[in-house]
Amino acid sequence: MKDMRIRKMVFAALMAALTYVATMVVQIPSPMQGYVNLGDCCVLLSGWMLGPWWGGAAAGIGSMLTDLLNGYAHYAPGTFVIKGCMAIAAALLAKAMGNKAAGYAVSGVVAEVIMVAGYFGYAALLLGKGIGAAASIPGNLVQAAMGLVIGLVLFFLLKRSKVLDKLALQ
Template sequence: MEKTAEQETAKTFQRTRMVVMAAAFAALACVATMVVKVPSPTGGYMNLGDTVVLLGGYLLGPAWGALAGSIGPALADVLLGSPIYAPATLVIKAGMAALAAACHQAFGKGRGPLGLAACGIMGELPMVVGYWLYDALLLGSAAGAAAGIPSNLVQAAFGIAASTLLAAALGRSAYVRREFPRL
């Protein structure tokens, strides 16, 4: 009976730890999205949020990474005065983090920076395509919405590069390897 109580306590501790980590990554993603904003020609902006979304996916895994990676940037949309993008951001960033994390778990783990970068590319695809489709819905024109693709590609490239470098550096830490075995 005692072992069952210990197992329950460990399970509760792990779940609480993941909730706290997801909340921390959501807050980081919100701040990273809001702090550095480079205006794009289409009226949107490029930001550092993708770096945190991808990194959160790698460290927390697909489910918790998707939760953290979607809430933070969607909250940033609301706080920055673009609430019309919040629903799309919730779906797009969740897909982005989940896909990058699943790719990393299946193919990228142990493959170093090139594996991380390849998984980052897979994760950024839903961002570029998703915002293009959402903008097409808002504008009523797929061709007109295509004007935002280049700035989304620049943001994706930066997010991939920065998250790859950060994950590779963090992966060298014994503490990170112990606490975040997904990396």
């Protein structure tokens, strides 16, 4: 039991670091504003591989670090909550749907809806942008689609290669 807890903690730290790196290193310029990154696929992978609580912590911390270390500290609290909720929702829904391919797809879509709605609400209400926050929705939808597709592909590749069985995190 203690060994599993340590294993999950170490893997959660690894996933938090990987989320930060995937967000910062792989940046694809977007015509919508800013850039698209691979952070969301790591957020989803964290939830699916580590479960809701460790996965939520890894996703929230890794994503929040990106904001803190890159001049977006005003987004850090929202990012921590939004990305953590994404991973928690993805993990719980996938489990509730029997850990089947369709369940992972549905849980990923719901998680990405949380991201788009969460950032709109955070910017509109807490950052005071009002309806102007809607301008970020198209870019977040592109980010969501890319994160979902790449996250699903990576997850099923890891599953097929038996890497997840060897890690024995669930």
